[in-house]
Amino acid sequence: MSALADALTVLAAWAIGSVSSLSAFVIDQAGQAEMNRALFLNAFLVIEFIKVLARTLLAPRWPALRIWTLSDTTAAYWYFWLSRFVSVVGYTMFFLAPIVAINVSEDAAQVVRVVVMFAALVLALIIILQNRDQVRRLLLRRSETRRTDILGRFLASLARLWHVVAIGYLVLVFVLWLAAPAMALPFVLAATVQSIVAVAIGVLLTGVIARVAGAGINLPAEVSERLPLLERRLNAFVPNVLRVVRILVAAVVLLVIAQFWRAADVVGWLSSEVGQRFAVSIVSAILIMLVGGLIYLAVQSWVEYRLNPNYGHVPSPRERTLLALFRNAFVVALGVLIVMLVLSEFGVNIGPLLAGAGVVGLAVGFGAQKLVQDVITGAFIQFENAMNEGDVVTAGGVTGTVERLTIRSVSLRTLDGAYHLIPFSSVDAVTNFMKNFSYHVASIGVDYEASIPEVKQAMHDAFDKLKEAGFAGDIIGDLEMHGVTEFADSAILVRARIKTKPGKHFALGRAYNEIIKEVFDERGIEIPFPHVTFYMGGEDKAGKSPPPRIKRQHPGPKPTTGKPKRGAATSAASAKSPKRQRKTRVTQDGPPDEGQDAPDQTEVS
Known part of the structure; x- marks a missing residue:
């Protein structure tokens, strides 16, 4: 409304001046004076409308109406110099120079034009150099807010070179005006205005696209619950599509500017057969990639829906494994297909590419036998359902949980958290601890003096306590008691087995061992550690062992001189020998024989 009121004021002033000029023409019939007034009114109308545009954009007196975020000082500065520049150049070109040409000569008018235009050029260059750093900072701030956008990168590049571009443009306009003022200047001004309009439209479209991409896509709650990852995929897919659209908009703007400046005959080229075929190829390639992206989203969403345990049936480990492999294989096949179709749209013969790919694949097959x-071993392992994601297996000498399966390798996470990537070529056998069901084997050693029936009953009672502890849902069947399986060196091994659901035997076995320890402690059943019981000469039928042969040594002075005794030499030699003699200290049962002293040291070798 402010700009409209300002424009109407200028138009009213021009109309009043025109009416006054017509009245004066009727009164004095002076043709020359009328010509001067007409020139002045035309110059006034053009110049003032340019100032109206400047006041609309800068609003030096009304900060609330200012479109740009400029300070009052900056707005007043630019309006001051812009209005002075437009006034001097405009009145010179549209009023002063025509009067000099009529009254003096055309050469004199041209001199006036050149002097004024050169002065305006120098003034413009000074203003550009004075504001070089300020405009650069402004452009850099604008580019920081749009760092990932093509416009942001363009502003960042323009910030370093804007003054060079502006100076070069003004010098070019001045030189073209000097060379051919009647033809070059209108062409340059028209191309400049058209380029500014094209850039403005491109910036507007880019801003709208950026706003749409920034808003994101919000799916309904039901859809998000069914497909939890779809919203994130769309918010990653749509910005990429919009980024391509922004690149296309920028390319179209550049082509339009090139057409305006006659740097390239874009319209003529597009009218030709080659141009039309190229344009159709571009559009077809974009549509192929768009459809491929939609197919990718659809397949990913379908796999995600099948793997979602909240809807339908809970997927089995085999389904999870096969769907993951299908998804990976489908992505690779779809990518290859899209690339081939795009190349074919641009006229590339994909037949030799397919043949060459076959030859290269054969060569790679011979060179990469491993x-x-x-791949072959992995395919058979998947076909035989040897392992699935989440299973605890032993493969390639490593035991861990299967985290990821591909057609080439298996990824295992061991108990200590290490991540192992094992190629199938190094897997000779697969041990799966979670196939259909599992067993916890309790092989418990007890003392030789323990009662085996009591031990079995204690193990049954511990099994009952285990079910009461919350493991009943993981147990399949009753306790399988195998009984005594081995007479070990220090213990008798009693074995039992508990059948569990797949993978539940690990936690269940740890809990059962704790309960066994508590029950055995309560009932006095000893779980022995490795030891040796020594009997002197064995036992007789009465269960008694004969007394050991005891060598008593009385303390006495050690010989310091003379020839050492035979026993001493032997002891010294034994001390120097690296081999140790195993000796066992024993304590004699009962008192010593009558008439004998108590031994100072008793040794049995």
Whole structure:
């Protein structure tokens, strides 16, 4: 409304001046004076409308109406110099120079134009150099807010070179005006205005696209519950599509600017057969990639829906494994297909590419036999359902949980958290601890003096306590008591087995061992550690062992001189020998024989 009121004021002033000029023409019939007034009114109308545009954009007196975020000082500064520049150049070109040409000569008018235009050029260059740093900072701030956008990168590049571009443009306009003022200047001004309009439209479209991409996509709650990852995929897919659209908009703007400046005959080229075929190829390639992206989203969403345990049936480990492999294989096949179709749209013959790919694949097959072995072994392992994601297996000498399966390798996470990537070529056998069901084997050693029936009953009672502790849902069947399986060196091994659901035997076995320890402690059943019971000469039928042969040594002075005794030499030699003699200290049962002293040291070798 402010700009409209300002424009109407200028138009009213021009109309009043025109009416006054017509009245004066009727009164004095002076043709020359009328010509001067008409020139002045035309110059006034053009110049003042340019000032109206400047006041609309800068609003030096009304900060609330200012479109740009400029300070009052900056707005007043730019309006001051812009209005002075437009006034001097405009009145010179549209009023002063025509009067000099009529009254003096055209050469004199041209001199006036050149002097004024050169002065305006120098003034413009000074203003550009004075504001070089300020405009650069402004452009850099604008680019920081749009760092990932193509416009932001363009502003960051323009910030370093804007003054060079502006100076070069003004010098070019001045030189073209000097060379051919009647033809070059209107062309340059028209191309400049058209380029500014094209850039403005491109910036507007880019801003709208950026706003749409920034808003994101919010799916309904029911859809998000069914497909938890779909919203995130769409919010990652749509910005990429919009980024491509922004690149296309920028390319179209550049082509339009090139057409305006006659740097390239874009319209003529697009009218030709080659141009039309290229344009159709571009559009077809974009549509192929768009459809491929939609197919990718659809397949990913379908796999995600099948793997969602909240809807339908809970997927089995085999389903999870096969769907993951299908998803990976489908992505690779879809990518290859899209690339081939895009190349074919641009006229590339994909037949030789397919043949060359076959030859290269054959060469790679011969050169990478290990890779081929990985793939073939992995395919048979998947076909035989030897392992699935989440299973605890032993493969390649490593025991861990299967985290990821591909056609070439298996990824295991061991108990200590280490991540192992094992190629199938190094897997000779697969041990799966979670196939259909599991067993916890309790092989418990007890003392030789323990009662085996009591031990079995204690193990049954511990099994009952285990079910009461919350493991009843993981147990399949009753306790399988195998009985005594081995007479070990220090213990008798009593074995039992508990059948559990797949993978539940680990936690259940740890809990059962704790309960066994508590029950055995309560009932006095000893779980022995490795030891040796020594009997002197064995036992007789009455269960008594004969007394050991005891060598008593009385303390006495050690010989310090003379020839050492035979026993001493032997002891010294034994001390120097690296081999140790195993000696066992024993304590004699009962008192010593009558008439004998108590031994100072008793040794049995």
